[in-house]
Amino acid sequence: MEKSGTLPLISIIVPVYNVEAYLHQCLQSILDQTYTNLEIIVVDDGSTDYSPAICDHFAALDARVKVIHKKNGGQSAARNIGLDTASGEYIGFVDSDDWIDNDMYETLYNLISQYGADISACTHYLEYEDGRPTVYRSKEEIMTFNHADVMKTLFEDKIIKNYVVEKLYKRDLFTGLYFPIGQVFEDISLSYKIFDRSNKTVLKYKPKYHYRIRWGSTTNSSFSPLKGIQYVQAIHEQYQFMKKRQLINDKPVMIIKKSIHLINHTIILPSSTLNNEVIDKTLEIMHQYDYLKPQDIGVSRTIKRYFIYHHFRIYKIGMTLYRKLIPKKRKV
Numbered sequence: 001m002e003k004s005g006t007l008p009l010i011s012i013i014v015p016v017y018n019v020e021a022y023l024h025q026c027l028q029s030i031l032d033q034t035y036t037n038l039e040i041i042v043v044d045d046g047s048t049d050y051s052p053a054i055c056d057h058f059a060a061l062d063a064r065v066k067v068i069h070k071k072n073g074g075q076s077a078a079r080n081i082g083l084d085t086a087s088g089e090y091i092g093f094v095d096s097d098d099w100i101d102n103d104m105y106e107t108l109y110n111l112i113s114q115y116g117a118d119i120s121a122c123t124h125y126l127e128y129e130d131g132r133p134t135v136y137r138s139k140e141e142i143m144t145f146n147h148a149d150v151m152k153t154l155f156e157d158k159i160i161k162n163y164v165v166e167k168l169y170k171r172d173l174f175t176g177l178y179f180p181i182g183q184v185f186e187d188i189s190l191s192y193k194i195f196d197r198s199n200k201t202v203l204k205y206k207p208k209y210h211y212r213i214r215w216g217s218t219t220n221s222s223f224s225p226l227k228g229i230q231y232v233q234a235i236h237e238q239y240q241f242m243k244k245r246q247l248i249n250d251k252p253v254m255i256i257k258k259s260i261h262l263i264n265h266t267i268i269l270p271s272s273t274l275n276n277e278v279i280d281k282t283l284e285i286m287h288q289y290d291y292l293k294p295q296d297i298g299v300s301r302t303i304k305r306y307f308i309y310h311h312f313r314i315y316k317i318g319m320t321l322y323r324k325l326i327p328k329k330r331k332v
Helices: 023-031 051-061 075-085 104-115 147-156 186-195 225-244 253-266 273-287 299-310 312-325
Strands: 010-016 038-045 065-070 090-093 119-128 142-146 167-170 200-213
Touching (some): 010 104, 038 075, 075 186, 104 167, 142 147, 147 186, 147 225, 186 225, 225 273, 273 299
Parallel strands (some): 010 038
Antiparallel strands (some): 142 200
């Protein structure tokens, strides 16, 4: 490892909101990085717990930590302030309830340097707060992607995930780009625009990022029709962007799958203006893919789509009875 003075500066952006139980572990894991030339931008998004004091404590301990206190505006607004503040040649993100291995940024920087990439990535551990065992996938494999391949892989959301965490980016990829305000799945809405500017991406298929699954977090709380439609809209916009630029030939089966899933969970809820609007918006998106045939989406989804389109009341009664007889845990 080169001396820190000869290494480029990495700006790490950490949005913080009411995470006093997890924040110390998160920030300490960043301070413990073997890559030391860091600018750690901690954006306190109007926390009402002890998080602001913890942020200030770490800033007093280490001059690399810069703390910004702001009124609550959501994770996107906090990250955007971090982007405007960042002065590093590279950008990374860590969520404040997660933590990272002490060599994550050294690994990611070395990948960019060795392979001449614009973006580097690793994989992650799923750390369940409810006591379930840690889940991870590791192949000790390095994979490189050109522009076309990474865009296709990103839409599949399997090898290269739509998260902005567990990655290192060249700073200029973000020029003029910001996280959308008011969206839960802001990563999906921005990631493809960032990757579209990259020529080469490199992935080390080894977990270095610890992604905490906790009840009540932004993306892991109970089912919400509003969150559901934001997700469907995000993957729809992503697909349309890639299709327009002729970056993808795959059929958008996932959009139909997620749309039907959203309708199935929304129609069993009490009727409301919001829930009706969610269903209407979901149907509007689904109709843009009516060209998909049974052999594309499968017999089961074809039948469901037919009843949703033509016999909605019957479908609603059927789903309500089904859920009463066979209750399932709801997911977003």
